[in-house]
Amino acid sequence: MTDLTPIIYTDTAHTCEKFLWPRSEPCHHGKRFRLSAASGQRLAPRKPTISIPPVAKGLELITPAQLRNIESQPDFSPRPKGYKQYPIRMDEECLRYSSQTKLDFIVGVVRGLGMVGFFLFLFVAIVGNILVFFVSYAEQGRDFKEFFFMSIKIFSIALPVCLLMWGGGNLIYRIFLNFSTGYQPGPMWELNRRTDMVIVFANSAKKSTAWKVAYELPFYEFDCYIQSSPMSQGIAQYNLSLVHYSDEAHVALVGMFGVTSRLDQLAAWDMVQRYMDTSQPLPDIPVFEMYRSLDPTTIQADKEIDRPPRYWRDMDDETFNHKIVELQDRLSEFYYG
Structure with missing residues (x-):
């Protein structure tokens, strides 16, 4: 039987106050690394206490109808067999990403x-x-x-x-x-909420090197950069990159959050910070609903506000579409005033 015991945070688990800790090591970034991974505008860290996720890669990542379909499978479990070795995860413990095979x-x-x-x-x-x-x-x-x-x-x-x-x-x-599935044998990176560690894997394309760790560093030591690139129509599109302040370690969040508008990328960065901050509950979006009862802070927060455990899963399509429109308005008001 699947173990559905809530996770236990380690002593190193992240809270937003860690971003204020001093950094002692000098920067060892080479010119090529700065021009690629560390280019663009650096976004200041903060404590986003309001849950306003991006739309396409947040609220719409999985719809209520898809959640109900997943839940209806005979072997459904929030922690299926072998889930710890999945190259892609988005649950109460970590965000993990792998790319498609060529x-x-x-x-x-x-x-x-x-x-x-x-x-x-x-x-x-x-x-x-x-x-x-x-x-x-x-x-x-x-x-x-x-x-x-x-x-x-x-x-x-x-x-x-x-x-x-x-x-x-x-x-x-x-x-x-x-x-x-069509994914590489191993993951490219992982952001671990339970331990506060950012893991960058060496080479996910080969079985011999898949899961080999190149860097394992605390989340608070990473800076977030928003980078822009013009589309063929001349419209600017944006993506995010997490860059370690000293080592040449970086996480290209573009795989998980895509190339979207600046507004959605700002919301994505806030959602990542909220996810990693164990003093706050998991972001309230459909993809995390089945994992809310497995995260200690989220359990307490949901109990305090008496949140329905099936808030998203029992939502009809019309109501969900209304939520999307409402979120777009809230995003514009929150970030652009």
Whole structure:
């Protein structure tokens, strides 16, 4: 039977006051490291006491409907067998992340391009022929038949190729079940709430080096940088990076929180700080609801406010969508006034 005993924090567990502790070691960052990992604007640490998570990678990370579906599985447990060795975790003990394998990424891109290309070419084929037909009907000098047969030649090649890419990708995922997860053998990094440790793993891509620890350092010794990069439309998008103040150790949070607006990234940094601070309950978002009864501070906080244990899981879609809109307004008001 699965052990559902709440975790016990270690003596080193994090509270926000630790960010005020003096730093004795000098900075050993090289120029290349500063230009990559430690670039951008440094965000000051603080104690976010209000739970205002990001939307896409916070509130919408898992919806109430998905929670109910997960819970309905016959072997469901907040702590399934072998969970400590999962390369990706987001629970009461740690945030752990691993990236996709290169092969899985390539197959995913080919499959996606095939799906998008199929519907795009189909739309162009149908709409294009309809438009040319009416133009040729209005202007007798236009030859619709010539265009029609030319389009048949082009799309009779383009559509099957796209269909092959799309269907081939789906077939690979069905036959080779490992592609359904498609992650590296080991994790890339871990933020541990129970111990306050940030673990950076050496090389998650190879089985021989997976789970090998390169750095294990306290969370309060890391600075958060927000970095921007322009999209093709010229719109700036942002991501976060945690950088150790002295060693060349960093955690690219972009994998877990994505590349989003500055507003969402500011909320993501606050959510990470709130998660690591054991004097505060877990962030109140759907993904953490099944773990709230496994975290000591959260148990006490939920008892004090009489929080329903199934607050998110029993929420209907309409109410949840309303919560999303409400959160967007609260984010703008909180960070931008």
